[in-house]
Amino acid sequence: MVRKLKPEEQHWCIDPETGEPIINKGVANVCIDKTTISFIDGYHSKLYYRGYSIEDLAKYSTFEEVAYLLLYGHLPTKKELDDFSGWLKENREIPDEVVDLLFNIPPDIEPMEMLRTAVSYLGNLDPGRHDLSRDGIFRKAIRLIAKMPTIVAYFYRIKTNQDIVEPDPRLTHAENFLYMFHGKMPSKLHAEAMDLSLKLYAEHGMNASTFTTVVIASTLSDYYSAIVGGIGALRGPLHGYANVLAMKQFEEIGSVDKVEKWFKENIETRKKRLMGFGHRVYKSYDPRARIYGEVAKKLADEVGGDVKRIWDIAFKLEEVALKSKLAEKKIFPNTDFYSGLVYMALGIPVDFYCTLFALSRVVGWTAHILEYIENNRIIRPRIFYVGEVDKEYIPIEKRG
Ligand SMILES: CC(C)(COP(=O)(O)OP(=O)(O)OC[C@H]1O[C@@H](n2cnc3c(N)ncnc32)[C@H](O)[C@@H]1OP(=O)(O)O)[C@@H](O)C(=O)NCCC(=O)NCCS
Numbered sequence: 001m002v003r004k005l006k007p008e009e010q011h012w013c014i015d016p017e018t019g020e021p022i023i024n025k026g027v028a029n030v031c032i033d034k035t036t037i038s039f040i041d042g043y044h045s046k047l048y049y050r051g052y053s054i055e056d057l058a059k060y061s062t063f064e065e066v067a068y069l070l071l072y073g074h075l076p077t078k079k080e081l082d083d084f085s086g087w088l089k090e091n092r093e094i095p096d097e098v099v100d101l102l103f104n105i106p107p108d109i110e111p112m113e114m115l116r117t118a119v120s121y122l123g124n125l126d127p128g129r130h131d132l133s134r135d136g137i138f139r140k141a142i143r144l145i146a147k148m149p150t151i152v153a154y155f156y157r158i159k160t161n162q163d164i165v166e167p168d169p170r171l172t173h174a175e176n177f178l179y180m181f182h183g184k185m186p187s188k189l190h191a192e193a194m195d196l197s198l199k200l201y202a203e204h205g206m207n208a209s210t211f212t213t214v215v216i217a218s219t220l221s222d223y224y225s226a227i228v229g230g231i232g233a234l235r236g237p238l239h240g241y242a243n244v245l246a247m248k249q250f251e252e253i254g255s256v257d258k259v260e261k262w263f264k265e266n267i268e269t270r271k272k273r274l275m276g277f278g279h280r281v282y283k284s285y286d287p288r289a290r291i292y293g294e295v296a297k298k299l300a301d302e303v304g305g306d307v308k309r310i311w312d313i314a315f316k317l318e319e320v321a322l323k324s325k326l327a328e329k330k331i332f333p334n335t336d337f338y339s340g341l342v343y344m345a346l347g348i349p350v351d352f353y354c355t356l357f358a359l360s361r362v363v364g365w366t367a368h369i370l371e372y373i374e375n376n377r378i379i380r381p382r383i384f385y386v387g388e389v390d391k392e393y394i395p396i397e398k399r400g
Pocket residue numbers: 026237238239240242272273274275276277278279280281326329331334335336
């Protein structure tokens with residue numbers, strides 16, 4: 001006899017006091033493990049990597065140092081940093097097979113989709129791809145952190161019919177990326193802005209893409225599969241791709257005098273989401289957005305032109321939004337609101353912005369994979385069944 005389930009048949013989901021199912025939609029506020037990698041204090045605009053505030057790391061550190069800190073758990077000594085930076089430099093070149101692949105990927109494929117494919121292919125070419133030991137993961141992580149910028153820069157050069165520019169081992173991670181991308185040495189200000197962006201995007205707790213990588217690693221699948229999954233999750237408009245859509249939204253507004261009308265029509269009346277605003281964890285201003293905003297302003301003043309026009313729109317939009325109902329609902333700018341402006345000032349086309357996020361977040365993904373599988377348990381949540389059971393199977397010819 002067809003029937004609905006009784007609550008006790010899914011007792012693991014039922015609150016014994018209310019008799020109602022406990023459902024954490026979107027896995028909100030569920031802790032899947034303990035961590036020492038980072039902490040977000042979402043009520044007081046604070047973010048710490050391994051206990052160090054993001055403001056201090058932004059001001060005093062470099063991407064290489066932050067990557068070391070996140071992966072190994074402590075700030076490196078001079079020797080440790082030199083060794084680590086050296087390994088990254090040695091690993092920047094990509095195999096010819098991957099260069100050929102980049103030539104064969106249609107130029108209209110989104111850079112994030114290209115990156116997903118290229119990272120997967122790099123995995124195919126790695127004989128140690130199935131090695132999930134700690135050393136094996138460190139080796140592969142250095143390979144990916146070093147090679148992903150080369151993949152992105154080469155794809156851009158190929159897509160725009162320019163010669164590829166090989167990595168230069170004399171340059172830092174940030175300088176080298178801009179050098180390969182544009183074919184010329186970046187200014188000090190631009191290299192610093194790139195380095196800052198790599199630090200700000202490197203890690204952010206158990207966000208959707210990090211969770212994806214950890215879910216995949218928890219099945220004891222391979223490291224490359226986990227990272228490919230992370231890239232796929234990051235590409236979503238509600239996650240990393242918001243930095244692309246925030247910039248498209250500023251362009252759609254067009255000029256600063258149109259901001260208020262656009263906001264009223266789109267956000268207040270049509271209830272569209274304001275891209276680059278809102279966060280699952282921050283119920284206060286995202287500290288990274290504040291840092292990105294300051295640098296974007298500096299660069300906009302320096303570069304002028306279109307960058308300044310977009311900066312004026314973004315700044316006005318923030319002002320209008322912070323006086324609206326969004327602020328009452330604790331919806332503030334997040335890291336993706338101003339990061340695109342920084343990239344625009346660095347001369348990077350908008351469709352590449354999410355890949356720049358990935359180049360950096362691969363560090364956080366790796367740190368969490370390493371930490372989680374150290375004491376692994378497969379991630380396997382439940383879902384509450386509200387359908388029927390014991391239905392009679394009707395042969396197809398009798399279904400009408
Ligand atoms: C990041 C984000 C997905 C978090 O989502 P979440 O924690 O699940 O929050 P919800 O989607 O449940 O939203 C809660 C409420 O705030 C509103 N809200 C959240 N973000 C909003 C935004 N950017 N613009 C307008 N309203 C927003 C929702 O409409 C919802 O309103 P309701 O309660 O009246 O229905 C969400 O804020 C968002 O879509 N932001 C825009 C995309 C973005 O910038 N992503 C990058 C994040 S770093």
